[in-house]
Amino acid sequence: MIRVIFIILIFLNSTILFSQSSGGLIIGDIKVTGNEGVSKDLIINTSGLSKGSRMYGEDLQYAIKKLWGLDLFSNIIIDAEQNVGDKVFLNIIVECLPRLSTIKVSGAEEVDRRDIEDVVLKYIMQGQSIRESDINRVKVSLSNLYKDKNYLLANIEIDKRITPNGRAELVINIEEGSEIYIENINFHGNYNFDKDDLLDTFQDTHEDAWWREGKYDKEKFRADKQLLKQFYENNGFRNVEIVKDSVWYNDAGDELNIDIWLTEGHKYYFGDISFEGNTINSDDKLRSVLNFEKGDEYSKEALNISLGQGLYPMYQDKGYLRSRITPQEQIVGLDTINYTFKIQEGVKARIRKINIIGNTRTSEKVIRRDFNIYPGDIFSRSKLLRSQRNAFMLNYFSNVMPDAKQVSDTEVDLEFTIDEKSTEQASTSISYSGNDGFIGTLGFAFNNFSFSKPFVRGDGQRLSTQIEFSKKYWRYSLSLEDPWLLDTPTLVGASFNYQKRKEKYSDTYLKGGSLKVGRRFAWADNWLRGIWIYNIQNVEYEDVEDDSPEEYELYNGKNITTSSITQYFIRNSMDRPEFPTRGSEFTIMTKVAGKLLGGDEEFHKHQFEFQWYQPLIKDRLVIMNQYIFGAMDKFSTSAYISAREYFFMGGSGLSGSEPLRGYDDNSIGPRSNGYYIGGKNMFKTSIELRLKFAESPMLVYGLAFFDAGNVWSDFKQADLFDLNRSAGFGIRVFMPMIGMIGLDYGYGFDKYDIDGKRYGEWLPHFRLGTNI
Numbered sequence: 001m002i003r004v005i006f007i008i009l010i011f012l013n014s015t016i017l018f019s020q021s022s023g024g025l026i027i028g029d030i031k032v033t034g035n036e037g038v039s040k041d042l043i044i045n046t047s048g049l050s051k052g053s054r055m056y057g058e059d060l061q062y063a064i065k066k067l068w069g070l071d072l073f074s075n076i077i078i079d080a081e082q083n084v085g086d087k088v089f090l091n092i093i094v095e096c097l098p099r100l101s102t103i104k105v106s107g108a109e110e111v112d113r114r115d116i117e118d119v120v121l122k123y124i125m126q127g128q129s130i131r132e133s134d135i136n137r138v139k140v141s142l143s144n145l146y147k148d149k150n151y152l153l154a155n156i157e158i159d160k161r162i163t164p165n166g167r168a169e170l171v172i173n174i175e176e177g178s179e180i181y182i183e184n185i186n187f188h189g190n191y192n193f194d195k196d197d198l199l200d201t202f203q204d205t206h207e208d209a210w211w212r213e214g215k216y217d218k219e220k221f222r223a224d225k226q227l228l229k230q231f232y233e234n235n236g237f238r239n240v241e242i243v244k245d246s247v248w249y250n251d252a253g254d255e256l257n258i259d260i261w262l263t264e265g266h267k268y269y270f271g272d273i274s275f276e277g278n279t280i281n282s283d284d285k286l287r288s289v290l291n292f293e294k295g296d297e298y299s300k301e302a303l304n305i306s307l308g309q310g311l312y313p314m315y316q317d318k319g320y321l322r323s324r325i326t327p328q329e330q331i332v333g334l335d336t337i338n339y340t341f342k343i344q345e346g347v348k349a350r351i352r353k354i355n356i357i358g359n360t361r362t363s364e365k366v367i368r369r370d371f372n373i374y375p376g377d378i379f380s381r382s383k384l385l386r387s388q389r390n391a392f393m394l395n396y397f398s399n400v401m402p403d404a405k406q407v408s409d410t411e412v413d414l415e416f417t418i419d420e421k422s423t424e425q426a427s428t429s430i431s432y433s434g435n436d437g438f439i440g441t442l443g444f445a446f447n448n449f450s451f452s453k454p455f456v457r458g459d460g461q462r463l464s465t466q467i468e469f470s471k472k473y474w475r476y477s478l479s480l481e482d483p484w485l486l487d488t489p490t491l492v493g494a495s496f497n498y499q500k501r502k503e504k505y506s507d508t509y510l511k512g513g514s515l516k517v518g519r520r521f522a523w524a525d526n527w528l529r530g531i532w533i534y535n536i537q538n539v540e541y542e543d544v545e546d547d548s549p550e551e552y553e554l555y556n557g558k559n560i561t562t563s564s565i566t567q568y569f570i571r572n573s574m575d576r577p578e579f580p581t582r583g584s585e586f587t588i589m590t591k592v593a594g595k596l597l598g599g600d601e602e603f604h605k606h607q608f609e610f611q612w613y614q615p616l617i618k619d620r621l622v623i624m625n626q627y628i629f630g631a632m633d634k635f636s637t638s639a640y641i642s643a644r645e646y647f648f649m650g651g652s653g654l655s656g657s658e659p660l661r662g663y664d665d666n667s668i669g670p671r672s673n674g675y676y677i678g679g680k681n682m683f684k685t686s687i688e689l690r691l692k693f694a695e696s697p698m699l700v701y702g703l704a705f706f707d708a709g710n711v712w713s714d715f716k717q718a719d720l721f722d723l724n725r726s727a728g729f730g731i732r733v734f735m736p737m738i739g740m741i742g743l744d745y746g747y748g749f750d751k752y753d754i755d756g757k758r759y760g761e762w763l764p765h766f767r768l769g770t771n772i
Helices: 012-020 040-047 057-069 113-123 132-148 195-199 218-233 283-288 300-316 364-368 381-393 550-554
Strands: 025-033 073-084 087-096 100-106 155-162 168-175 181-188 241-249 255-263 269-276 324-332 336-344 350-357 397-406 411-420 424-426 429-433 437-449 461-469 473-482 490-502 507-520 528-542 559-572 583-593 603-617 621-634 681-694 699-712 724-735 739-752 758-768
Touching: 025 040, 025 073, 040 057, 040 087, 057 073, 057 087, 100 113, 113 132, 113 168, 132 155, 132 168, 181 195, 218 241, 218 255, 218 300, 269 283, 283 300, 300 324, 300 336, 300 381, 350 364, 381 397, 381 411, 699 739
Parallel strands: 025 087, 100 168, 181 255, 269 336, 350 411
Antiparallel strands: 073 087, 155 168, 241 255, 324 336, 397 411, 424 437, 429 437, 429 758, 437 461, 461 473, 473 490, 490 507, 507 528, 528 559, 559 583, 583 603, 603 621, 621 681, 681 699, 699 724, 724 739, 739 758
């Protein structure tokens, strides 16, 4: 809109007064007219003019400029209505911009009218002045709205019509055109890679296909061109150039085409590799951490990785925090680049102090005792990252950010900034088991507790109490644990439990307790720890069915005492507790009952478990592999093993069995008289592909899985080719104060009916309030 400005600075008599007096005029009074809907005080204050002040010619110019800056008026006049002596009386006359009354939209078929109105009201509210700048913003936003829906050539015209009451109707006329997708992407000058190779480098710009829409976005296309350049640079073509590109539409205006012209240049290879200035590390040692060798295709990425993940960490691990490494290249012939890495090693830096910021709940000693680096130590990058990992694995913090601040050439301060998260879990949960039906849980788990100052601070100690109940059983447990007894890496703990259970073949009453001792091992690789648990349990079987397995009948109405020691060796190098992306966990369990320990049961039981994690895409897509082996036997043929000690498998594992999704709980393995009785040997493998959807404010990830496993009555019958298989998908949500919520839907391939005919079936597995 073209604004016509009529500015009358002052009437003729005032002009004469200004010309005759160099001392200016005193403002006798100021009034404002025409200011409908705009505050008089706002206008006067913005103008800079005030009653009683002396006014000069330039003050009027300044006042007019400031009032136009409000962008609220279509016309501004400052009139000198009267002057008496050296006093002047001003009238600021304004014509306000029209205010929005209604919105009229025509031509919108593919975009909902309400969406268009929402865009308008984002910039111009009902009753608000309609400014040209706001109209332009509305037009740009509506254009982007149509582009998001792939109407790239939509034409949008906006006009305002003044209504008889002086208000304005905003009229939006839209010519949507056709929905446009990318029909072709053509490359010119690509002699070393075909079109498909180059298209694969694009992340968001694709040709239209039945499985994928070919949407065009200017900014995303610009980013994809950079990916194309990086692809060439990482495959030998260091001098590649994207000369130009052209984005054009066909004559019908319903297809988009892209042409890209390239100059590939020569293909280069890495030549001789040498080092200068290195006294701490030998050439061979430095060469061993490079991500390329002589004769490899030139790769800019390999060069950067060699610096950032190879050479610099090697020096930083030895304290040379300020080392400088400069790669110098020399082109030999047409296709070879020799590299000389010039190294300024500097001097070693020691840790002056370590600061911890953000621990509003957790005692500082709890964090420091898990660090691998201390004040006075030579700086080590690997120890710094290991300390960060250890703090994460405490599972008390949502984020741990380390930073190294150079104090001098020889000193550095470390700073760990942490974000506390809730570590208490109120276990009010519902789970479902195919064997037990719905299982309710009531309890509390304090994972960062303080026995000396409960509910005030966190000393890393653990206290939990829980009641589980269903139509078939109820169970109560209480446990206490201190992972650092007397500030040493020695774990101690105790627990008590009582359980009443209605089995298929008996009523079972169990009560027991345990004592736990653990220790980190310094002689290994400090990922390893050992745990020893002494457990004593008393079990009573009552109302045993006549067709139950023989061992239940023998002990009907009797108390059976089990005295055992269980030993765990655990090596855990996972990087995160809830969504590991790399690392592994290796566990060896050995349990011995009876003999010198006393009790009615005499057996030895062994289990080996290994799981590892590997990131596939930027720590968001992760593959997890798991293998579990189990074996047990009696010490003698006359010895007794209770049914609960055998290996069971199937379902979600809520009944104490090894989980195998797609099957009912405890439904895999040997049977007797129609009952699953467990076995002495067990094997299971699982593969999961995990995709993280969100990390804040809560962790959410989905998964696809394949499980296979079986239980056998003895070692002779074990057959790793005779496995019950399943596959499916699931989701996990980790919520503070609740824990992990999980839902899996698994298809069991190897179920058998009463006639021995195999069939498959989908089964859900739901858990709430439990880490899974």
